[in-house]
Amino acid sequence: MPPQRSKTVESLLAGAERAFAERGFHGASIGYICQCAGRTTGAFYSNYDSKVKLFLDVFRRHSDRTAEGVEQALAAVDTSRDPAAALAAVFAGVADRVLDERWLSLTMEFRLMAIRDAEAAGALAEHEEQFNGRVGAALDAVYARIGRRPVLPGPLMAALLGAMIRGVRLDRGFHQASGGAVPLDRAALERALHGLLAPSP
Known part of the structure; x- marks a missing residue:
């Protein structure tokens, strides 16, 4: 995994952990996960194809x-x-x-x-x-x-x-x-x- 992608994925994981803990799996939208991660939805879809x-x-x-x-x-x-x-x-x-x-x-x-x-x-x-x-x-x-x-x-x-x-x-x-x-x-x-x-x- 390239270093930049690794950093992006780490941000998404940290943001998702916070978002899921706050709102639950269904309540945490991809948009809110990206907001918590400080990343764009494009960054999400570049690394994951589903929540x-x-x-x-x-x-x-x-x-x-x-x-x-x-x-x-x-x-x-x-x-x-x-x-x-x-x-x-x-x-x-x-x-x-x-x-x-x-x-x-x-x-x-x-x-x-x-x-x-x-x-x-x-x-x-x-x-x-x-x-x-x-x-x-x-x-x-x-x-x-x-x-x-x-x-x-x-x-x-x-x-x-x-x-x-x-x-x-x-x-x-x-x-x-x-x-x-x-x-x-x-x-x-x-x-x-x-x-x-x-x-x-």
């Missing part, structure tokens, strides 16, 4: 940052103590920090759209497989260090944890919006995850 493809690049970038953070946290787990407690703390932290309300809403909006859009569904499924493979490999490495096996292979465990965390955050979001008590606070989530992440005998 879906731009969103997928934004989604991958956000997910890559998440995967890198999880990999680093898992590599630092102290396996001389209770590894399940340390792993539970890592993933409870992901639920607290990574999926803020705006990004969660955007992710759920896109997942619902993907159910009805074959292009988005295929790209999302491919991305999820790669993401779960990365996190799963990092999980398997933790269990390998203690010479034990997880209840599920790492990639399947990563898929399950991702689905659980999204569901927990979704429920927390509408309870918070209603002013009600938040179910499955961090302490409860850590207890549940501890049981799931305990190594097999």
